[in-house]
Amino acid sequence: MRTLEWDSSGPGLRLIDQTRLPGEEAWLTLTRLDEVVEAIRTLRVRGAPALEAAGAYGVAVAARELRGARDFRRKLEEAAGELRTVRPTAVNLSRGVDRALEAALRGVSPRESFDLALGEAHRVADEDVRRNLAMGGHGAALLRDGDTVMTYCNAGRLATVDYGTALGVLRAAASRGKRLRVVACETRPLNQGARLTSWELSRDEFDVTLIPDNAAAHLIRKGGVDRIVVGADRITRDAVFNKIGTYMVSLAARAHHVPFYVAAPVSTFDLEHRERDITIEERSPDELRWLGGRRNAPDEVRVYNPAFDATPLSHVSALITERGVLRPPYSRSLRKIQAGSQGRRE
Amino acid sequence: MRTLEWDSSGPGLRLIDQTRLPGEEAWLTLTRLDEVVEAIRTLRVRGAPALEAAGAYGVAVAARELRGARDFRRKLEEAAGELRTVRPTAVNLSRGVDRALEAALRGVSPRESFDLALGEAHRVADEDVRRNLAMGGHGAALLRDGDTVMTYCNAGRLATVDYGTALGVLRAAASRGKRLRVVACETRPLNQGARLTSWELSRDEFDVTLIPDNAAAHLIRKGGVDRIVVGADRITRDAVFNKIGTYMVSLAARAHHVPFYVAAPVSTFDLEHRERDITIEERSPDELRWLGGRRNAPDEVRVYNPAFDATPLSHVSALITERGVLRPPYSRSLRKIQAGSQGRRE
Numbered sequence: 070m071r072t073l074e075w076d077s078s079g080p081g082l083r084l085i086d087q088t089r090l091p092g093e094e095a096w097l098t099l100t101r102l103d104e105v106v107e108a109i110r111t112l113r114v115r116g117a118p119a120l121e122a123a124g125a126y127g128v129a130v131a132a133r134e135l136r137g138a139r140d141f142r143r144k145l146e147e148a149a150g151e152l153r154t155v156r157p158t159a160v161n162l163s164r165g166v167d168r169a170l171e172a173a174l175r176g177v178s179p180r181e182s183f184d185l186a187l188g189e190a191h192r193v194a195d196e197d198v199r200r201n202l203a204m205g206g207h208g209a210a211l212l213r214d215g216d217t218v219m220t221y222c223n224a225g226r227l228a229t230v231d232y233g234t235a236l237g238v239l240r241a242a243a244s245r246g247k248r249l250r251v252v253a254c255e256t257r258p259l260n261q262g263a264r265l266t267s268w269e270l271s272r273d274e275f276d277v278t279l280i281p282d283n284a285a286a287h288l289i290r291k292g293g294v295d296r297i298v299v300g301a302d303r304i305t306r307d308a309v310f311n312k313i314g315t316y317m318v319s320l321a322a323r324a325h326h327v328p329f330y331v332a333a334p335v336s337t338f339d340l341e342h343r344e345r346d347i348t349i350e351e352r353s354p355d356e357l358r359w360l361g362g363r364r365n366a367p368d369e370v371r372v373y374n375p376a377f378d379a380t381p382l383s384h385v386s387a388l389i390t391e392r393g394v395l396r397p398p399y400s401r402s403l404r405k406i407q408a409g410s411q412g413r414r415e
Numbered sequence: 416m417r418t419l420e421w422d423s424s425g426p427g428l429r430l431i432d433q434t435r436l437p438g439e440e441a442w443l444t445l446t447r448l449d450e451v452v453e454a455i456r457t458l459r460v461r462g463a464p465a466l467e468a469a470g471a472y473g474v475a476v477a478a479r480e481l482r483g484a485r486d487f488r489r490k491l492e493e494a495a496g497e498l499r500t501v502r503p504t505a506v507n508l509s510r511g512v513d514r515a516l517e518a519a520l521r522g523v524s525p526r527e528s529f530d531l532a533l534g535e536a537h538r539v540a541d542e543d544v545r546r547n548l549a550m551g552g553h554g555a556a557l558l559r560d561g562d563t564v565m566t567y568c569n570a571g572r573l574a575t576v577d578y579g580t581a582l583g584v585l586r587a588a589a590s591r592g593k594r595l596r597v598v599a600c601e602t603r604p605l606n607q608g609a610r611l612t613s614w615e616l617s618r619d620e621f622d623v624t625l626i627p628d629n630a631a632a633h634l635i636r637k638g639g640v641d642r643i644v645v646g647a648d649r650i651t652r653d654a655v656f657n658k659i660g661t662y663m664v665s666l667a668a669r670a671h672h673v674p675f676y677v678a679a680p681v682s683t684f685d686l687e688h689r690e691r692d693i694t695i696e697e698r699s700p701d702e703l704r705w706l707g708g709r710r711n712a713p714d715e716v717r718v719y720n721p722a723f724d725a726t727p728l729s730h731v732s733a734l735i736t737e738r739g740v741l742r743p744p745y746s747r748s749l750r751k752i753q754a755g756s757q758g759r760r761e
Contacts, residue, residue: 092710252719255703257603257627260711263703267716278717279703281603283628283660287724290662314629316636320666357601357609357625361707364438365601366609369617371624373598378633 071231073114073122074194075187080133082126086113087227087261091268102131102148109155109162112259116228117161117302117337118197124165125190127152132173132183141179146170158310158350158377160303160339165193194230200334200391201232205241208298208332208389212242212249216295219252219285222312223265224300224332234332235298236269238389243275251277252294254285256312258356258374282314286321297322301333304388306403308344308379309333315377319384331380332389335406350376417577419460419468420540421533426479428472432459433573433607437614448477448494455501455508458605462574463507463648463683464543470511471536473498474519478532482525491519491528504656504696504723506649506685511539540576546680546737547578551587554644554678554735558588558595562641565598565631568658569611570646570678580678581644582615584735589621597623598640600631602658604702604720628660632667643668647679650734652749654690654725655679661723665730677726678735681752696722 076083081100088111089095097113099105105127108114114123131148138144149170153163172189176182212218218239222228225236232240243249251270256262263279270277280288288294297318303310309331322329354372358365366372388395388402395402422429427446434457435441443459445451451473454460460469477494484490495516499509518535522528558564564585568574571582578586589595597616602608609625616623626634634640643664649656655677668675700718704711712718734741734748741748 091713253716254629255603255711257601257629260706263712267712271713271715276717278719279712280719281628281659281703283600283603283663284719284721284724286663286666287659287721288719290724313627313633317629317632317663317667320632320670321663324666324670357627360606361709361711363707365606365707366613366625367437367617370599370613371622373624373626373630373634375630375633378630378636 070226071194072227073119073126073230075126075129075191082123082130084108084114084123085227087115087265088113090264099130101134102127102151105130106151106155109152115261116223117159117300118201118229118234118334119227120156120159121161121165121336122190122194122197122230124152124162125169125186125193128166128169128173129183129186129190132179132186136179136183141182142174145173145182156350158302158347161336164336168193197230197334198232201229201234201237203391204234204332204334204389205232205237207391207394208238208330209241209245209247211328211330211387211389211394212238212247212296214247216247217250217252217293219254219289219294219297219318220266221254221262221299221315221318222256223261223269225266225269227265227269228300234300234334236266238298238332239275240273249275251275252288253277253279254282254314254318255279256314257282261312282317285318289321289325289327294327296328296330298330298332301331301337302377303347304331304333304338305342305344305347306340308381309385310347310377310379313375313378316380319380323384328386329384330387330389331385335390335392338403338406340403344379347379349378352376416572417540418573419465419472419576421472421475421537428469428476430454430460430469431573433461433611434459436610445476447480448473448497451476452497452501455498461607462569463505463646464547464575464580464680465573466502466505467507467511467682468536468540468543468576470498470508471515471532471539474512474515475529475532475536478519478525478529482529487525487528488520492516502696504648504693507682510682514539543576543680544578547575547580547583549737550580550678550680550735551578551583553740554584554676555587555591555593557674557676557733557735557740558584558593558642560593562593563596563598563639565600565635565640565643565664566612567600567608567645567661567664568602569607569615571612571615573611573615574646580646580680582612584644584678585621586619595621597621598634599623599625600628600660600664601625602660603628607658628663631664635667635671635673640673642674642676644676644678647677647683648723649693650677650679650684651688651690651693652686654727655731656693656723656725659721659724662726665726669730674732675730676733676735677731681736681738684749684752686749690725693725695724698722
C-alpha cells in the first residue's frame with residue numbers, strides 16, 4: 070500500500086492524513102500548491118523519503134495550477150522555492166523539489182513541464198520503494214531471530230512511499246522468518262511512535278509495545294532491548310539528524326552496549342556539511358502547551374521544542390543503506406558511498 | 416501556601432487537586448477513607464513527602480470515619496493497610512501511615528485515637544516544611560548565580576506540604592539573590608513537569624522553559640544546562656528511585672559532565688534494601704493509549720508504563736538532605752546519616 074501517490078482523477082497528490090491516525094484513516098487529494106505546503110507544514114505528510122516524493126509531486130501540482138499563468142517558469146521556480154523551505158532541515162524535501170523542477174524546466178510548454186515534473190515525481194516515488202526493499206534486504210541480516218528491537222519516531226511505510234526505512238528492515242527480517250518483538254517510543258510531542266509506528270506495525274501483526282520516551286534508557290539498562298533501528302532526516306559527515314530524542318536513545322545504547330543502527334537512503338547523506346552547519350528547526354510552543362485540546366502548561370511558560378537532534382556518528386554501530394551496510398570508520402565508508410553516488414545516477 | 420492541610424470544618428483532609436492543574440485550581444476536602452485512597456491512586460495528591468502527610472492524615476480520616484465501629488482497632492489497622500498499598504513504591508506513604516497508626520493505637524477510645532492520629536499527622540506535615548527549608552538552605556550553595564537548572568517531574572510545593580525538595584533548593588537559591596533559569600521536563604505520561612512544575616514556578620515568577628523529555632539529553636549536550644536537581648521517591652543503598660525518565664537525565668548529565676543532584680529528606684532513605692529488592696509499579700496502559708480524550712495508540716498495542724526508574728548512586732554528584740549535603744562515596748556518607756537517624760527522632 071503506497072501512502073502517497075498521484076491521483077489522476079483529482080488530479081493531484083493523494084495521501085493518507087497522518088495527523089488523523091490512529092483514530093481515523095483519512096485520505097486527501099491535494100490539487101493546489103498551498104494545500105501541499107499546508108500538508109507538509111502540519112505534518113499530514115512527514116518522514117524524509119515521503120517528503121522527497123511529496124516535494125516532487127508538489128512541483129507537479131504547482132505546474133498544473135500555474136499552467137495558464139504569465140511568467141510560468143518564474144512562478145514555477147517561486148513555487149519550488151516555497152516548497153523547499155517548509156521544512157528546512159529535511160534535505161530530501163529540497164532534493165525531490167529540485168529533481169521535479171529541473172525536469173519541468175526542460176519543457177517547452179506548461180503542459181510539457183507538467184508532464185515532465187509528474188514523470189520525475191513518479192520516478193522519485195518508485196526509486197524510494199525499490200531503495201527501501203534493498204535497504205531491508207541488507208539490514209535484515211543485522212537482526213537475530215527472537216530479538217527485541219527498539220525503534221524511534223516513525224521510519225515506516227508512513228514515512229516513505231511504501232515499506233519504510235527502519236521499519237523496512239524489520240519487515241524484511243520478519244519476512245525472512247525472524248520472530249521479532251518491537252518497542253516503539255512515543256516520540257513527543259507529536260507522538261509519531263504511538264500514533265503511526267504502533268498503528269502501522271500492529272496492522273502488519275508485529276508484536277509491538279509502546280513506551281514513553283523517558284522509559285527508553287531504563288528499558289535498555291534493564292536488558293529489555295537487543296537492537297535499535299532508527300531512520301534519519303539528514304546525515305552529515307559527523308552526525309545523524311533525526312527526530313528529537315534520537316540522541317537520548319543513542320546515548321543509552323552506547324552506555325549499555327546495545328547496537329544502534331540507522332537506516333537511511335543515500336539521498337539522506339549531506340556530506341558537504343558538518344553538524345555545526347545545520348540549523349535545527351523549532352516547532353510551535355503550543356505542541357507542548359496543549360494536549361489533545363486540554364491545557365498542559367500555562368501560556369506564560371516558555372517552551373523549547375526542537376524538531377530534531379544530532380547524534381554523533383560515533384554512536385552509530387552501522388548505517389544501513391540501499392547500497393549495503395556501512396561500518397565505522399565512516400570517514401572511509403562514507404567517502405566510498407559518495408564516490409558511488411557521483412559515479413552513477415539511480 | 417500549604418498544598419495539603421487538615422480542614423476542621425470538613426472535617427477532613429483538604430488538598431489541591433493536582434489532576435486539574437494547570438487549567439483549574441480546585442481544592443477538595445476528603446472526609447472518607449475511600450476518598451483518600453482514590454485521591455492517592457489517581458494522583459490528585461502525589462510526591463513522596465506529600466504522600467507521607469496524606470498517609471498520616473488518611474489514618475486520621477479513617478479513625479474519624481470508624482469511630483462508631485465494632486472492632487475499631489482492627490478496622491483501623493485494615494484501613495492503614497489499605498492506605499499503605501495504594502502506591503507500593505513510595506516508602507514515605509507507608510511511613511506516614513505507620514506513624515499516625517502507631518499514635519492512634521495508643522488511644523484508649525476511638526475519640527482519643529483520632530486526636531492522637533491527627534496530632535501525629537500535623538507533626539508529619541510540620542516536619543516536612545521544616546525539612547524542606549533546611550534542605551533548601553544546604554542545597555542553595557550548589558547553585559551559582561546565572562545557572563540554568565534542569566529539573567524533572569515535580570519535586571516542588573505540590574509534591575510536599577510546602578516549599579518543595581528539588582524546587583525548594585531553587586527557591587532557597589533564588590531567595591539568596593541568585594538569578595536562575597529553570598528547564599522543566601514534561602514528564603510523560605502524566606506531565607507533572609508541564610502541568611505542575613511549570614505552573615508552580617511561573618506563579619513564583621521563575622524564568623521557566625518547558626521541554627519534552629526527549630530533548631533533555633540534546634539540550635544537555637548543547638551546553639544548555641549547568642546543574643540538574645531532582646527529587647526522589649526512595650533511595651536504596653545503591654540507587655535513587657524517582658519518576659521514570661530520571662535515569663535518562665542522569666545518563667546525559669554523566670556523559671556531558673553536568674552535576675546531577677538529588678534533593679530528598681532522610682525519610683526517603685531505605686538503606687536496608689538494594690535496587691534489586693524493589694518492584695517498580697506499572698501504571699495503566701490507557702495513560703499512553705489516550706491523550707486528553709484523543710486516541711494516541713490502538714487498543715491492541717501493548718504498553719509498558721513504569722512509574723519509576725532507578726538511577727545508580729554512581730550517577731549522583733551529591734545528595735541534598737535536611738541534614739546537609741552528602742558526597743560520594745555514599746557507602747560512608749549514607750552510613751553516617753543512618754546512624755544519625757537512629758540516634759535521634761526528629
